[in-house]
Amino acid sequence: MSGSRERVLGRVRAALEDVPADEPAERVPSRTYARSHGAGPALEVLVDRLEEYRALVHRVRPEELAGQVAAVLERRGARRVVVPSGVPGAWLAETDVERVPDSRQDPRSPGELDAVDGAVTGCAVAVAETGTIVLDGSPDQGRRSVTLIPDHHLCVVRADQVVDAVPEAVRLLEPTRPLTWISGPSATSDIELDRVEGVHGPRTLEVLLVAGNG
Amino acid sequence: MSATFLGMPPFPEAARAAVEDSQLRHNLHKATHTIRDKRGQAVGELDDWAELRSEGAAIKEHTLRHLDRYLEQVEESVQRAGGTVHWASDAAEANAIVTRLVHGTGQSDVVKVKSMATQEIELNRALEQAGITAYETDLAELIVQLGQDLPSHILVPAIHLGRARIREIFLEHMARWGVPAPQGLTDDPRALAEAARVHLRERFLNTRTAISGANFVVADSGTTVVLESEGNGRMCLTLPETLISVVGIEKIVPTFDDLEVFMQLLPRSSTGERMNPYTSMWSGVAPGDGPQEFHLVLLDNGRTDVLADTVGRQALRCIRCSACLNACPVYERTGGHAYGSVYPGPIGAILTPQLQGMSSETDRSLPYASSLCGACYEVCPVAIDIPEVLVHLREQAVEGPGRTGEKAMMAGAEAALSSPAALEAAQRAASAVRGAVPRHLPGAASAWTDTRSVPEIPEESFRRWWKKRGEER
Amino acid sequence: MRIALFITCVNDTLFPDTGRAVVELLERLGHEVVFPQGQTCCGQMHYNTGYRRPATKLAVRFVQTFDGADAVVVPSASCAAMIREHYPRLGRSGSRLSRKVAALAPRVYDLTELLVDVLGVTDVDAYYPHRVAYHPTCHGLRMLGLGDRPYRLLRAVRGLDLVEVGRPEECCGFGGTFALKNSDVSTAMGADKARQAVDTGAEVLCMVDNSCLMHVGGILQRQRSGVRVAHIAEILARTETSEAAVSPTTEEADR
Numbered sequence: 001m002s003g004s005r006e007r008v009l010g011r012v013r014a015a016l017e018d019v020p021a022d023e024p025a026e027r028v029p030s031r032t033y034a035r036s037h038g039a040g041p042a043l044e045v046l047v048d049r050l051e052e053y054r055a056l057v058h059r060v061r062p063e064e065l066a067g068q069v070a071a072v073l074e075r076r077g078a079r080r081v082v083v084p085s086g087v088p089g090a091w092l093a094e095t096d097v098e099r100v101p102d103s104r105q106d107p108r109s110p111g112e113l114d115a116v117d118g119a120v121t122g123c124a125v126a127v128a129e130t131g132t133i134v135l136d137g138s139p140d141q142g143r144r145s146v147t148l149i150p151d152h153h154l155c156v157v158r159a160d161q162v163v164d165a166v167p168e169a170v171r172l173l174e175p176t177r178p179l180t181w182i183s184g185p186s187a188t189s190d191i192e193l194d195r196v197e198g199v200h201g202p203r204t205l206e207v208l209l210v211a212g213n214g
Numbered sequence: 215m216s217a218t219f220l221g222m223p224p225f226p227e228a229a230r231a232a233v234e235d236s237q238l239r240h241n242l243h244k245a246t247h248t249i250r251d252k253r254g255q256a257v258g259e260l261d262d263w264a265e266l267r268s269e270g271a272a273i274k275e276h277t278l279r280h281l282d283r284y285l286e287q288v289e290e291s292v293q294r295a296g297g298t299v300h301w302a303s304d305a306a307e308a309n310a311i312v313t314r315l316v317h318g319t320g321q322s323d324v325v326k327v328k329s330m331a332t333q334e335i336e337l338n339r340a341l342e343q344a345g346i347t348a349y350e351t352d353l354a355e356l357i358v359q360l361g362q363d364l365p366s367h368i369l370v371p372a373i374h375l376g377r378a379r380i381r382e383i384f385l386e387h388m389a390r391w392g393v394p395a396p397q398g399l400t401d402d403p404r405a406l407a408e409a410a411r412v413h414l415r416e417r418f419l420n421t422r423t424a425i426s427g428a429n430f431v432v433a434d435s436g437t438t439v440v441l442e443s444e445g446n447g448r449m450c451l452t453l454p455e456t457l458i459s460v461v462g463i464e465k466i467v468p469t470f471d472d473l474e475v476f477m478q479l480l481p482r483s484s485t486g487e488r489m490n491p492y493t494s495m496w497s498g499v500a501p502g503d504g505p506q507e508f509h510l511v512l513l514d515n516g517r518t519d520v521l522a523d524t525v526g527r528q529a530l531r532c533i534r535c536s537a538c539l540n541a542c543p544v545y546e547r548t549g550g551h552a553y554g555s556v557y558p559g560p561i562g563a564i565l566t567p568q569l570q571g572m573s574s575e576t577d578r579s580l581p582y583a584s585s586l587c588g589a590c591y592e593v594c595p596v597a598i599d600i601p602e603v604l605v606h607l608r609e610q611a612v613e614g615p616g617r618t619g620e621k622a623m624m625a626g627a628e629a630a631l632s633s634p635a636a637l638e639a640a641q642r643a644a645s646a647v648r649g650a651v652p653r654h655l656p657g658a659a660s661a662w663t664d665t666r667s668v669p670e671i672p673e674e675s676f677r678r679w680w681k682k683r684g685e686e687r
Numbered sequence: 688m689r690i691a692l693f694i695t696c697v698n699d700t701l702f703p704d705t706g707r708a709v710v711e712l713l714e715r716l717g718h719e720v721v722f723p724q725g726q727t728c729c730g731q732m733h734y735n736t737g738y739r740r741p742a743t744k745l746a747v748r749f750v751q752t753f754d755g756a757d758a759v760v761v762p763s764a765s766c767a768a769m770i771r772e773h774y775p776r777l778g779r780s781g782s783r784l785s786r787k788v789a790a791l792a793p794r795v796y797d798l799t800e801l802l803v804d805v806l807g808v809t810d811v812d813a814y815y816p817h818r819v820a821y822h823p824t825c826h827g828l829r830m831l832g833l834g835d836r837p838y839r840l841l842r843a844v845r846g847l848d849l850v851e852v853g854r855p856e857e858c859c860g861f862g863g864t865f866a867l868k869n870s871d872v873s874t875a876m877g878a879d880k881a882r883q884a885v886d887t888g889a890e891v892l893c894m895v896d897n898s899c900l901m902h903v904g905g906i907l908q909r910q911r912s913g914v915r916v917a918h919i920a921e922i923l924a925r926t927e928t929s930e931a932a933v934s935p936t937t938e939e940a941d942r
Contacts, residue, residue, distance in 0.1 A: 004300075004301040004302060004307055005301040007301075007303045008285070008303050008463065008512065008514045008518070009282050009285060011303070011514065012281050012282045012518055012521065013282050014518075015518045015521035015522035016280075016281065016282070016521065018524055019279045019280070023279065023280075025280040025283050027273070027276045027468060029269070029273075029471070029472070030268075030269060030272065031269065032262075032268075032269065033262040033265035033266045033269055034260075034261070034262040034265075037259075037260060037261065037262070039259075049488065103502075104501065104502025104503055105502065107502060110420075110453050111419060127489075129488065130481075130488040130489035131488065132489045137503055143502065143504070144452040144494075144504055145452050145453055148445065148448050148453075149419075149453075166478050167474040169474075170470070170471060170477070171471065171474075173470075175432065175434075175435035175437050175495070175497060176295065176435065176437075176497050177497075177500070178494075178495070178500045178504055179493075179494070179495040179496070180448065180492065180493070180495075181477075181489070181492065181493035182491070182492060183487070183488070183489040183490065184491050185491065186443065186444050186445035186492065187443050187444065188353045188407055188443055188444045189370070189443070189485065190352070190353040190354035190357070190370055190371075190372060191353070191377050191380055191403040191406055191407070192241070192244065192245065192376060192377055192403065193244070193245045193248045193249055193370065196403045196407045198411075199407050199410065199444035199445055199446070200351075200411055200414065200444050200445035200446045200448075200449055201444070201445025201448060201491070201492060202445075225869070226868060226869050226871070226872075229869060229871055229872050233871045234871075239875075543857055543858045543860065544869070544872055544876075547872050582864075582865065582868050582869065583869065584862070585825070585858050585860055585861065585862025585863075585865045585876070586862055586863070586865070587825035587829070587858035587862070588826070588829040589825075589829075589856065589857075589858065591829075592829055602776075605735060605737065607737075608736060608737030609737045609739050610737075612737040612738060620736070620864075624732075624733060624736065624738050624741065627732065628733065628738075628741040628744075631696060631728040631730075632727070632744075634724055634725060634726070634727060636727075637696065637727050640700075641699070641700050644700065658867065661866075661867045661868075661870035662867060662870065664870070664874075665870070665874040665877075665878075665906060665909065666874070666877070666902060666905030666906050666908075667904075667906075667908040667909050668905070669701050669702070669901050669905070671700075671701065672701065672702075672704075674703065675699050675703055676694050676698060676699045676700075676703035676706035676707070677694070677722070677724075679706075679707060680706075680710075680722050
């Protein structure tokens with residue numbers, strides 16, 4: 001149907017006869033809106049918003065991270081967790097759960113991912129005001145299915161990755177990477193607008209927010 | 215098995231039945247008010263909402279005015295990123311392309327993410343005829359598909375159904391489509407969501423082809439964007455080997471940075487959340503991560519006709535948030551089915567007649583399905599002046615056949631208002647019969663008097679009083 | 688100030704008391720009211736139903752009739768909105784009509800705008816010892832943006848106990864020919880608004896538009912609710928003297 005391309009483009013051009021030929025096709029954005037809304041100190045706001053979505057959030061100091069990872073996984077009773085290849089070994093230094101490796105070069109199948117108890121990853125950026133964590137498929141965040149199929153997602157967010165609002169986050173992201181924006185666990189409001197958390201994605205999102213000296 | 219909107223009655227007729235359905239009225243009232251209030255809160259949090267809204271409108275308007283250029287740029291960017299771009303001038307072409315692509319994968323099952331574009335072209339029906347089963351995975355779409363029902367809302371397609379009915383549908387029909395509903399299923403939304411999770415789990419893990427729409431396609435980066443809540447979208451967009459996205463040509467935004475506007479406007483307008491749980495953004499194919507084959511089908515199907523109308527064009531800015539449905543006092547009382555189209559509510563009343571033309575009585579009735587109260591325009595995140603377009607379409611509708619009573623009434627009014635003398639004569643005639651007007655009037659006027667008293671005709675009009683007053687002075 | 692009154696066809700024909708109240712009120716405030724004889728109708732019904740040609744003819748008549756007026760007062764928010772918001776769309780750009788509209792439209796005011804913005808008055812020295820429920824009509828609320836003007840005027844009325852009708856942003860369901868073409872939906876909307884008005888416990892339901900009042904009032908009367916309706920002008924025109932002259936049971940007929 002190669003003719004369709006020309007047909008559609010031809011119709012579009014015919015429909016736009018009223019647009020002056022010299023109107024610039026490049027748009028200069030006005031961007032009069034705010035870069036951020038000053039909702040408060042970013043880390044506090046992020047915690048507040050994530051908790052509102054029923055995510056579990058723990059604030060930890062850098063030296064406590066490995067211990068907290070171990071504690072979270074132990075509380076969950078996790079035995080096997082998938083760990084993308086770029087996750088620093090130090091994060092899991094104090095846990096003895098079985099690590100299932102995954103990378104683009106050595107991917108686990110959906111069935112294998114369905115059999116693990118959780119996933120441990122980092123993130124690319126977090127947006128305080130909307131309680132959003134963005135993953136960009138970097139080696140410490142893994143393939144998209146890694147944070148989708150397991151029922152528990154433990155995500156490590158560093159304080160320096162937290163921005164106030166959406167515009168700042170968009171500027172930090174690399175569009176060519178596969179991006180996943182996560183704001184709390186999966187949810188639905190399809191039945192009488194009653195919000196139910198936990199449908200097809202991980203039913204539990206747990207965030208370790210690393211801040212403090214160190 | 216898929217239901218269709220074809221052959222629906224004109225709006226007033228369908229609306230009458232809906233208004234009389236008290237259960238439906240109750241469900242709709244509760245749902246629309248809940249979401250209306252949530253939206254109000256989420257929007258109220260941002261003190262730059264007006265600026266975001268005007269920027270969103272400006273971005274979309276600009277893109278539409280240079281759509282040819284942006285379409286070519288999308289094609290180039292997506293192909294550079296490893297995707298394949300197809301062009302469909304109408305529903306039949308789009309359905310043929312998708313069918314051919316699915317056949318090419320050797321699969322006879324596909325999973326689907328909720329998509330207005332594929333509903334519009336009745337893709338499921340076309341696939342069914344080609345021996346392909348399309349499984350809807352959005353909870354509400356699943357409910358509608360299992361119940362052989364029709365969607366009645368853009369965001370919450372099963373808004374017309376209560377939990378008890380949903381439970382019945384699951385118990386009755388899930389088994390035929392795959393994993394049955396559990397014994398002892400209750401009508402708790404939690405239990406119903408869990409039943410859907412179990413029903414679809416294996417399907418997600420094993421189906422190798424998926425079909426989606428998209429909320430946005432970014433011209434400069436070739437990025438496709440899908441916002442969702444449940445994770446069914448991520449499942450479909452991530453796990454299969456082949457992904458086919460059917461996207462209307464109006465979904466383009468010029469730059470990736472423009473998403474910073476729409477990622478604020480859309481979630482807050484749509485679900486009333488600061489952000490929806492999941493958004494997926496992908497550019498073509500990411501080696502080793504997600505589908506390794508990606509097809510983008512660019513769909514016209516009447517959109518270029520809308521584009522050609524300089525007043526109606528603004529309808530193509532729509533980002534399908536459904537805030538206008540939730541705000542609309544008419545939608546609140548009739549629900550979506552009365553609009554006889556996949557696009558219900560105020561946006562549907564201007565989009566459907568423009569996409570399909572106004573050859574049927576049903577399509578011609580849609581621009582009148584509004585009291586022109588303006589609530590839709592007020593909440594629209596891209597400032598579509600829906601009342602303006604409604605009136606514009608009414609001007610086209612009156613050129614159509616029929617409406618003899620209305621035309622006579624309008625001509626009569628035109629004559630009576632053509633001069634002060636004519637108006638005064640009409641007023642005298644009315645005053646002459648004052649006191650003799652029955653409580654219930656026959657014919658067309660009964661539409662008023664069946665439920666409302668008629669105002670008493672005064673002894674003298676204002677202008678007569680004014681004249682007498684001048685003479686007395 | 689010399690103020691030209693555009694009475695509107697509905698008020699002229701069915702609700703002359705509203706026009707008389709406007710005249711009484713403005714004269715009491717020391718202004719001169721004139722009534723240009725050539726006026727008929729703003730064309731809203733034709734325009735909103737899709738009959739653009741007759742609407743345009745009526746717009747031409749309006750601008751001719753009121754050409755040169757310092758201020759035009761319209762005791763109907765939707766007719767004022769028709770003139771201010773829709774007239775600019777009727778004439779082709781550069782046409783005689785669009786030039787006239789551009790010059791005249793900014794001087795066309797709803798009654799509450801004229802009082803508050805132009806005449807700078809919120810206390811019009813009125814007396815109305817009743818519980819009044821106010822509902823802002825859609826065109827007043829969204830197209831003209833009347834905001835708190837009607838409330839400020841009503842709050843300044845002596846003896847008046849002001850209450851707001853529930854869900855004030857929700858349309859009453861009149862909508863011009865919508866009330867006939869989709870009478871089932873229109874009535875459902877109107878019945879909800881009527882119930883909200885009754886729920887306030889008010890004696891009188893007040894709006895800035897008689898057409899919306901005719902619709903909700905028609906339902907209230909059919910339901911024998913006991914709630915009466917009044918255009919805001921009729922409340923603002925009332926004083927101790929005129930109030931005493933009217934017995935509460937015989938004042939404004941229900942619409």
